[in-house]
Amino acid sequence: MPPRPTRPPRPPRSIAVLAYDGVRLLDVTAPLEVFATAAALGAAYEVTLCSPDGAEVTASTGTRLTPDAACADLPAPHTLIVPGAPDLPRRPPPESLLTAATALARRADRVASVCTGAFVLARAGLLDGRRATTHWRHAATLARTHPRITVQPDSIHVQDGRVLTSAGVSAGIDLGLAMVEADAGPDLAREVARDLVVFLQRPGGQSQFSVPARTPRPRHDVLRTVLDAIHSDPAADHSGPALAARAGVSVRHLTRLFAAQVGETPAAYVEAVRCEAAQMLLVSGETVTAAAQRSGLGSDESLRRAFLRRLGVTPSAYRARFGTTRAPGSEGRP
Template identity: 75%
Template sequence: MPIRSARSGRSGRSVAVLAYEGVRLLDVTAPLEVFSTAASLSGGAYEPILCTPDGEPVTTASGVRLMPAASAADACGSHTFMIPGAPDLPRSPSPEGVPKAVEALAGTARRVTSVCTGAFALARAGLLDGKRATTHWRHAATLARAHPKITVEPDAIFVRDGAVLTSAGVSAGIDLALAMVEEDEGAGLAREVARDLVVFLQRPGGQSQFSVASRTPRPRRDVLRALLDEIIADPAADHSLPAMAARAGVSVRHLTRLFHEDVGTTPAAFVESVRLEAAQSLLEGGEPVTAAARRSGLGSDESLRRAFLRHLGVTPSAYRARFRTSARAASGDDTAA
């Protein structure tokens, strides 16, 4: 499916994806692949448009050159506008031409979306103020600190708030694009596209399926670093707020403030995320639900179930069964009960 200009006159929903210098390649190409496949399977439901601020080629973060079909000005009036992310976007100003292009494209689109750190470009334009949003788990705390008017949901794969949709890191652009296809054209076409691309139509779990330790900013204070290491090393220990405050030698109120400043969450939320990850690992290894609840520190089966449903959207039993099935498939054993 060709990536056409917004002025080509086709009847499908036009989707303008804005590429720019240093953009992440998969942030651009993954959604385009979804919409191109949907267009092919449906006979023209979508018209993907690859554009750049000035219509000139750009070099991605991986060194691949992208040849656009249009400039941002030519792509104005598209049904959907999508801004991909870039590795440097959270800590550097948006590349030249991007702010103006975002303003123009978003101002004329019926639906505004971002992939990964593209949320930072929308935030800088004020398009996320007063809204819920997400971004790559590594940069969620940075987005929340830099733009306090945004309610950042760090665990979501994608977030919809009205006509604005934001998605998590990199491959989450596929999830977001599939969700839009399902909304526009129904579950049947979205399912066909997912099958063609060999991806989940609805990915199980959120960003919390990735390591808590790897996605948590390293605290500046020694006392907090030591405390986090203790929690990660032994999730089932006593990590109540009073117990942690006593070990750190600070008041409960001060510890809560330190967590907010350095970790971007509450002590209780961090402890639960570590325990949830521990429970996932135990279930993946074949532990029964009751044992996983006890050894992870979550306690009872019911506490484990509530945590799984709240954060992952599945029950512990269903999660365990998924990995048991995967293990049989990987070993070629399809006869096990």
């Protein structure tokens, strides 16, 4: 019996990362690391660092980067990644950068920005009529200066058609992992994340900040102690009486402190922390029941109500959308 013909290997996807003077270094290196690691693990990627004219560029840190090519010399890339720079929200991008990014974007199958790189895509008209995000500090500026863009200020990354945008700095890793997962599947994306020792992967719709990070630091030591206890163990007993006893104050006084310094009730804050913990458990591959129990929300129904109230989706839908990988040893779980 004659041997079956073997399939020719797929041509590698070309990834072009556009560097320029003043670029934020981590915005460049984060996606470079993700795609280079994916290639080392067997993915068909060919990664190129380019600059508008092929000349050496100096990052915002003072680090000099030597590109592989000028933008004009590159064949049409599969993916163009435009990193950000601290000055982009305050002044228009240099004409050479805008011209190079626009020309490459027209020929690319997929275009992505990291952090304030969204301002380059916006100036090129690539985000008009699309949803997009950028660093939380500059989201209002992007929305004001480019009103045709629907800015989602709290998202880690956003995809609208062939264009992807991401939040600040380290979100370039999340964006890269999302693209690797789309190209090569969740197993390889997980391996890349493990190699880089990062969490796989913060869902695009997840807030740029955790509940503790977006909560103003309380003025009173009593309240700080209570919040730290909630954050460190969301599943513990955080009923009103238990929290008040821990703080050494009455339930009424604790409620007043929460209202004045946190802006919500103790119960609402506890639910927010537990809901976020459940999100992470679902993303890591836990079942809905396990996520409800381990987060402290208790039952599937309590988890469902909390998710619908805070996220507008059910836990099962959230897990189906973002839980693309399972925790080690979880094979066979429902």
